[in-house]
Every structure is written in C-alpha cells, then in structure tokens.
Amino acid sequence: MNATAPLKIYQPEATSAIEMRDFNAWFAEAHILRDIRLSFRENRITCLVGPSGSGKSTLIRSINRINDDVGNYNCSGEIRLSNQNILASGNDVAKLRTRVGMVFQKPCVFPTTIAGNVLFGIRHLQKLSRPEKQTIVEENLKAAALWKEVKHRLQDKASSLSLGQQQRLCIARTLAVKPEIILFDEPTASLDPLSSRAIEDLMLSLKEKYTIVFVSHNIQQARRVADDLAFLCAGKLIEYGSSQQLFSNPTQEKTRKYLNEEFCDC
Amino acid sequence: MSRQLRNRLFLLVSSGAVLLCTAILLFLFSVITWNGINALSPSFLLTASRSFGAEGGIFYQILGSLLMVLTAALICLPLALGAAIYKSEYLKNARLQKASAILIYGLNGIPSVIFGIFGLILFVNILNTGISWFVGAIILAIMMLPTVVLATFQAMNSIPEIYRESARALGLNHWQVVTGVLLPQGFAGAITGLLLGLARAIGETAPIMFIATAFSGIEIPHALNEPVTALPTHILALAQQATDPRALQNAWGASFVLIGLVTLFSITGLISRTKFKTVSQR
Numbered sequence: 001m002n003a004t005a006p007l008k009i010y011q012p013e014a015t016s017a018i019e020m021r022d023f024n025a026w027f028a029e030a031h032i033l034r035d036i037r038l039s040f041r042e043n044r045i046t047c048l049v050g051p052s053g054s055g056k057s058t059l060i061r062s063i064n065r066i067n068d069d070v071g072n073y074n075c076s077g078e079i080r081l082s083n084q085n086i087l088a089s090g091n092d093v094a095k096l097r098t099r100v101g102m103v104f105q106k107p108c109v110f111p112t113t114i115a116g117n118v119l120f121g122i123r124h125l126q127k128l129s130r131p132e133k134q135t136i137v138e139e140n141l142k143a144a145a146l147w148k149e150v151k152h153r154l155q156d157k158a159s160s161l162s163l164g165q166q167q168r169l170c171i172a173r174t175l176a177v178k179p180e181i182i183l184f185d186e187p188t189a190s191l192d193p194l195s196s197r198a199i200e201d202l203m204l205s206l207k208e209k210y211t212i213v214f215v216s217h218n219i220q221q222a223r224r225v226a227d228d229l230a231f232l233c234a235g236k237l238i239e240y241g242s243s244q245q246l247f248s249n250p251t252q253e254k255t256r257k258y259l260n261e262e263f264c265d266c
Numbered sequence: 267m268s269r270q271l272r273n274r275l276f277l278l279v280s281s282g283a284v285l286l287c288t289a290i291l292l293f294l295f296s297v298i299t300w301n302g303i304n305a306l307s308p309s310f311l312l313t314a315s316r317s318f319g320a321e322g323g324i325f326y327q328i329l330g331s332l333l334m335v336l337t338a339a340l341i342c343l344p345l346a347l348g349a350a351i352y353k354s355e356y357l358k359n360a361r362l363q364k365a366s367a368i369l370i371y372g373l374n375g376i377p378s379v380i381f382g383i384f385g386l387i388l389f390v391n392i393l394n395t396g397i398s399w400f401v402g403a404i405i406l407a408i409m410m411l412p413t414v415v416l417a418t419f420q421a422m423n424s425i426p427e428i429y430r431e432s433a434r435a436l437g438l439n440h441w442q443v444v445t446g447v448l449l450p451q452g453f454a455g456a457i458t459g460l461l462l463g464l465a466r467a468i469g470e471t472a473p474i475m476f477i478a479t480a481f482s483g484i485e486i487p488h489a490l491n492e493p494v495t496a497l498p499t500h501i502l503a504l505a506q507q508a509t510d511p512r513a514l515q516n517a518w519g520a521s522f523v524l525i526g527l528v529t530l531f532s533i534t535g536l537i538s539r540t541k542f543k544t545v546s547q548r
Contacts, residue, residue, distance in 0.1 A: 066435055098437035108432045121436030124446055177436055
C-alpha cells in the first residue's frame with residue numbers, strides 16, 4: 001500500500017447510470033469538491049463515505065441539482081445522465097428531479113395524511129383518477145415496506161407515524177414519482193438501530209429496480225449495504241471501487257485508516 | 267446593588283407593568299359592560315335606531331360595520347397573500363427586503379385619520395365616488411394590509427427549508443412549491459392576521475367617517491356608492507351630539523356591542539394563531 005500512489009480510475013463492468021467528469025463545486029469562495037470523476041453503476045448501491053466536511057452531501061445534492069437553490073453555489077464539469085450533461089444550461093431541473101429522487105437525513109412529512117404524502121409529488125405532475133390514486137398509494141407503500149403497518153389508517157396524519165415509518169413514507173413518496181435513481185443523504189442518521197435496519201433492508205430490495213447513491217457516516221452500514229464505495233476527503237475523491245475491494249484491500253492509506261475507523265488526517 | 271436585589275427589582279417592575287395594563291383593560295371593560303349591558307336586549311340588537319339614536323336599536327349599524335369590514339377582508343386577503351409570497355419567495359435582494367419591511371411597518375404606523383383624509387381626497391374629491399361604503403371598505407383593506415402581510419410572511423418564513431427542498435426534490439417547480447407547500451400554511455397565518463386586522467378595522471372611526479358613513483336615514487345600501495351607518499361613527503355621534511340620557515345609554519350599549527365584536531375577532535385570531543403554530547412546529 002502506498003500513501004502517494006496515483007488514484008486508479010475505477011472502471012465498473014456494469015453500465016453507468018451517472019457519470020461525473022471533472023466536477024468541481026464551490027460555495028462562495030470555498031472550493032468544496034475538486035475534480036471529481038465517478039461512475040455510479042446501474043442497479044447498484046454506491047455509498048459515499050468520508051469525514052464531516054469532505055463534500056459527500058454537496059456531491060450527492062449536485063446530482064439532482066438541489067444545490068442550485070442554495071445561495072452562492074457554483075459548479076463546473078459534467079454530470080452525465082443517459083449520456084446528457086444535466087448541468088447544461090436550459091435543462092429542465094424539475095424534470096431532472098423526477099428522474100433523480102432524493103431522501104433526506106431528517107424525515108420530512110407534509111402536514112397532510114399518509115395517503116396525501118405518498119401522492120404529494122405525483123399529483124402535482126399529472127392528473128390522477130381516484131382508482132389511480134389508490135393504486136399508487138398501495139403500490140408505493142408496499143414497495144417502501146410500510147403498507148402492512150398503515151393500510152388501515154391511510155387517512156391519519158402522517159405526523160402520527162414514528163420517525164422510522166415517516167422516513168419509509170418519504171421513500172414511498174419518492175418512489176411514487178417513478179425515478180430512475182434515488183439519492184439517500186444519511187437516511188438513517190436520525191433513526192434508532194431497528195428503524196435503520198429497516199431502511200437498509202429497503203435499500204437492498206430497491207436496488208433491483210433503481211440505482212442508489214447514499215451518504216453514510218456509519219462504516220458498518222456501508223459494509224452491510226454498499227456494492228461500491230467512494231471515499232472522499234477534503235473535497236477530493238481518494239478512492240473508489242467495489243465495497244469488497246476497498247474494505248479488504250484499499251490502495252490508499254487514508255482509505256484504510258478511515259474504513260478501520262482510525263484517525264484520518266485529510 | 268446585589269444581583270439578587272436587581273433581579274427582584276426587575277421582577278417587581280415588570281410584574282407592575284403587567285398588572286397596570288391588565289387593570290386598565292379590566293377597568294375599561296367593566297365600565298363599558300356596567301353601563302352598556304342595561305341597554306342590551308333583542309330589540310336593541312334587531313331594530314333600527316330612531317329619534318337620532320335616542321330610541322330603537324343598532325341593527326343597521328352592526329350590519330353596516332360588518333358589511334364594510336368583511337368586504338375589506340375580501341379585498342385585503344388576495345393582496346396580502348400576493349405581497350407575502352413575493353416577499354418570501356421572490357424578493358431575494360437584501361436591500362429591497364429591508365426597504366419592503368420599512369414600507370410595511372411604515373404603512374402600519376400611519377394614523378388612521380390620514381387614511382380617512384387620503385380616501386376623501388382621492389375617492390370623494392378626485393374620483394367623485396361620493397360617500398360610499400365600498401370606498402370605506404377599500405380604505406379599511408389598505409389599513410389592514412400590513413397586519414395581514416406580516417402575519418402571512420411570518421407564517422411562510424417559519425416553514426422549515428426542508429419542506430421546500432423535499433417538494434423540489436419531488437420535481438415540483440417553484441410555483442408548485444408555493445401553491446403546494448407555502449400557501450396552505452401561509453393561508454392559516456393570513457387568516458390569523460385578517461382576524462386581528464378585522465378587530466382593529468371594525469373599531470376605526472376616523473378612516474370611514476368622511477367617506478363611507480352617515481349618521482341616520484340609511485338602512486341597507488343598494489349600490490356600491492351609497493353610505494352605510496356604522497357602529498363607531500354612531501357611537502361618536504351619540505356621544506357628541508345627544509343631550510338625551512336615553513341616547514347616551516344607547517351609546518354605552520353600542521360600545522358594549524362593538525367591544526364584543528372586537529374581542530370576538532381578536533380571540534378567534536389568537537386561537538387560530540395558536541393552532542397554526544402547533545401545525546408549523548410538528
């Protein structure tokens with residue numbers, strides 16, 4: 001292992017769902033991400049790990065351009081989705097976000113019913129008949145492994161659910177919009193271990209249909225769930241590869257230290 | 267002076283201030299209730315005034331006041347929602363934000379008689395509308411506007427950013443975020459502001475006395491450019507002009523009814539504000 005060895009560009013065998021090319025991001029003068037080159041494989045779970053402030057959230061939030069709405073944000077390079085640069089001017093950002101869904105750190109349910117939350121996004125995008133609404137609610141609550149728990153109280157306030165259930169409701173709401181890719185920004189950070197495991201199991205079941213990118217501070221969680229792993233430190237991509245390879249045989253000393261939960265000086 | 271003594275002194279002064287305010291309010295309520303409750307009867311509430319207010323009731327004054335303030339609310343609400351949405355979602359320049367706040371607070375601080383004079387010059391003199399209840403409603407709407415805009419803006423501003431982000435992440439465009447997320451919660455704030463604004467507007471005399479009301483001879487207006495009789499101006503006229511003790515008794519009765527309406531709007535506004543806070547804090 002060589003601490004100064006040049007980073008090999010990981011060439012995944014499966015088709016790439018998203019490709020980042022020489023991607024840089026700034027908040028005002030602060031250079032948050034530097035020359036990121038990454039390919040996220042289709043129907044795989046890629047986990048972004050790294051210390052706080054390494055740029056993981058900025059990276060994941062750049063993929064659906066939700067950072068665009070934050071003041072002083074600026075970026076360069078390319079993010080390619082279906083071989084189109086999503087950063088190109090004139091792109092319909094709202095449409096992009098229907099293709100790239102996102103689940104946030106803290107569950108955020110809207111002050112309406114459980115069923116109303118599932119339909120919240122989709123009903124703004126297309127007109128739905130009553131039977132269509134019922135089907136969408138049932139299908140997506142089932143996909144989010146929540147149907148059995150809430151099927152008799154769909155008209156209850158969503159805020160009456162536990163935090164773990166609320167997070168699964170947020171996932172159901174995201175699935176209802178029919179995205180191709182789902183971004184999870186530390187989805188279990190505010191949940192208890194049991195609820196966290198439920199979300200992990202859910203992510204594993206969802207990867208059959210969706211490409212998943214998720215940020216986690218929990219190394220053990222990354223080991224359990226991720227197919228691929230990207231280690232970021234101080235805005236740079238230090239190492240990227242299959243989860244198995246990075247945990248067993250990392251090429252970078254910083255990666256080894258971080259994944260072994262040792263002090264890592266970026 | 268020791269810290270403990272300073273604490274006690276501060277507690278004493280602040281408690282004294284609260285007691286004084288409560289005492290003044292209670293005194294005012296008690297005097298009005300004591301003098302006004304005797305005049306109160308179904309016939310007082312449901313009949314027209316006669317003999318320059320010395321006889322009969324205040325039915326058309328209640329109706330006139332409600333007609334004007336409810337129309338004012340209908341005019342004010344869409345304007346306030348629009349202004350609050352613009353201020354909350356589209357006005358990003360810090361200087362313009364500050365300027366808009368100064369303008370809104372400034373509008374709130376204008377003495378009500380100035381609104382009356384403004385209405386008189388613009389509508390009655392220049393636009394030749396004549397004495398009109400609808401002009402009165404417009405002026406009351408302008409007076410209520412800052413209260414409603416601020417309440418709506420504060421309601422929208424108190425919505426955590428994560429709600430906006432969650433909605434945008436589902437593919438909603440800016441306008442859909444406004445209508446789907448901000449308006450439902452902002453609307454509750456607007457209703458609160460509106461009720462508090464109504465509580466102020468229904469008791470105002472100066473803005474409507476020159477432009478919208480007449481003392482007697484008016485029942486229900488049949489056109490926009492007709493005057494109405496209203497509670498505050500009726501009380502003013504009775505108190506200033508009546509030498510008959512029966513008229514004075516009726517003035518107390520009308521004051522009691524007016525205070526009741528103000529209290530009703532205020533309490534409903536405060537209840538809706540508490541309810542709204544509970545929703546936004548979930």
